[in-house]
Amino acid sequence: MERIPILKMGEYLLVTIQVDMHDRVAMTLQDDLTARIVSAHAKGVLIDISALEIVDSFIGRMLGDLAAMSRVLAAETVVVGMRPAVAITLVELGLSLTGVRTALNVERGMELLRRRIAEQGRDGAGSD
Amino acid sequence: MLTELFGQDDAAILQRWMDNQLAGSGFRPDRISRAELQENATQFLSAFRRALSSGSTDIHGADWAAVRHVLDVLSASRAERGFSPSETATFIFSLKQPLFDRIRGLHEKDGVKLADTTWEINQILDKLGLYTAEVFQRSRDAIIARQQQEVLELSTPVVALWDGILALPLIGTLDSARTQIVMETLLQRIVDSGAAIAIIDITGVPTVDTLTAQHLLKTVAAARLMGADCIISGIRPQIAQTIVHLGVELGSVVTKATLADAFRVALQRTGLAVQKQLPHERKPPAERDRTSGGSEA
Numbered sequence: 001m002e003r004i005p006i007l008k009m010g011e012y013l014l015v016t017i018q019v020d021m022h023d024r025v026a027m028t029l030q031d032d033l034t035a036r037i038v039s040a041h042a043k044g045v046l047i048d049i050s051a052l053e054i055v056d057s058f059i060g061r062m063l064g065d066l067a068a069m070s071r072v073l074a075a076e077t078v079v080v081g082m083r084p085a086v087a088i089t090l091v092e093l094g095l096s097l098t099g100v101r102t103a104l105n106v107e108r109g110m111e112l113l114r115r116r117i118a119e120q121g122r123d124g125a126g127s128d
Numbered sequence: 129m130l131t132e133l134f135g136q137d138d139a140a141i142l143q144r145w146m147d148n149q150l151a152g153s154g155f156r157p158d159r160i161s162r163a164e165l166q167e168n169a170t171q172f173l174s175a176f177r178r179a180l181s182s183g184s185t186d187i188h189g190a191d192w193a194a195v196r197h198v199l200d201v202l203s204a205s206r207a208e209r210g211f212s213p214s215e216t217a218t219f220i221f222s223l224k225q226p227l228f229d230r231i232r233g234l235h236e237k238d239g240v241k242l243a244d245t246t247w248e249i250n251q252i253l254d255k256l257g258l259y260t261a262e263v264f265q266r267s268r269d270a271i272i273a274r275q276q277q278e279v280l281e282l283s284t285p286v287v288a289l290w291d292g293i294l295a296l297p298l299i300g301t302l303d304s305a306r307t308q309i310v311m312e313t314l315l316q317r318i319v320d321s322g323a324a325i326a327i328i329d330i331t332g333v334p335t336v337d338t339l340t341a342q343h344l345l346k347t348v349a350a351a352r353l354m355g356a357d358c359i360i361s362g363i364r365p366q367i368a369q370t371i372v373h374l375g376v377e378l379g380s381v382v383t384k385a386t387l388a389d390a391f392r393v394a395l396q397r398t399g400l401a402v403q404k405q406l407p408h409e410r411k412p413p414a415e416r417d418r419t420s421g422g423s424e425a
Binding site for chain 1: 318
């Protein structure tokens with residue numbers, strides 16, 4: 001069965017979706033990612049969907065769910081590389097993924113993650 | 129029997145027809161010259177005569193193709209010059225009188241034949257008149273469609289204000305078709321330029337109702353999904369009032385009164401600042417600056 005690889009880079013996890021997202025693949029990804037965040041003590045998750053050409057309401061909701069789950073597990077999530085056509089489709093479907101952070105490409109996404117985690121570290125240190 | 133109409137003294141028919149047109153309300157000396165009208169009339173008459181001599185009275189048939197072609201060209205050119213439909217159709221209808229006179233001259237003694245011929249020519253001319261009006265309408269529609277397309281293309285420019293800052297000055301009413309194009313253009317430019325901030329300026333949008341606001345919010349949401357923040361600027365006082373009265377929820381979207389304010393916010397977010405230089409800090413102008421300055425003065 002197809003599986004989406006989850007790469008660990010330091011304290012971040014990198015998920016690159018390069019296959020067609022069937023519903024089964026999506027469900028497996030949710031399981032894998034949540035398990036991996038816990039086992040790797042990840043502080044940030046970067047989901048690259050630049051190869052994703054077709055989205056439906058299910059995949060759209062799944063992206064939102066992934067981000068929400070990671071947040072519950074205390075990992076910042078950034079979705080990067082969304083194509084214009086995909087963005088328009090999601091908006092037309094009424095899924096504007098309000099809780100999800102986004103960036104144009106992996107580089108910008110990494111920058112955003114680092115900044116967010118640094119801010120959290122500062123805030124956490126300040127409140128202690 | 130219609131073939132007998134022409135053959136002798138055709139110039140007289142043309143002359144009377146021209147006189148009718150020039151005297152009638154359909155003649156617009158500001159839009160068409162006398163010589164051009166004369167040429168149109170001559171072309172039409174010769175095609176008309178040939179079509180009649182074929183014996184067919186079906187104006188949509190092959191025998192009448194030349195006549196239809198003359199009328200196509202004429203109607204299309206008149207539609208472009210701003211003639212009214214009745215002015216265009218008068219071109220055909222003003223031919224009735226000279227032709228009826230000619231028929232009366234030919235069949236003065238035979239009442240039945242006179243009535244029959246008149247009726248037949250009347251029918252043909254009516255059909256041709258309607259055909260002219262139809263072509264006129266079609267040409268007008270084509271012109272309107274083309275202009276709509278042009279307006280659509282002209283009205284959605286995306287300009288780069290700075291590295292990573294795009295501006296989208298919207299002009300005109302924002303309907304769903306335009307929103308779609310605006311969205312596509314903006315998102316593509318965000319990908320191409322890697323911009324992180326887009327300013328949507330609605331100074332040129334005459335009214336903002338709930339639908340327009342929804343379209344704006346869609347565009348903002350789509351840009352956000354691509355990782356770009358949007359600022360809406362150019363909100364006029366009346367529009368601010370309308371937005372509140374309608375209960376439109378702009379949510380977390382940053383709004384500014386002017387494009388300049390929005391640009392300032394955008395610069396701040398990208399960590400840039402515009403600073404005024406004191407006179408003694410200014411660098412001496414380079415050689416080419418001085419020469420260009422001299423030519424301007």
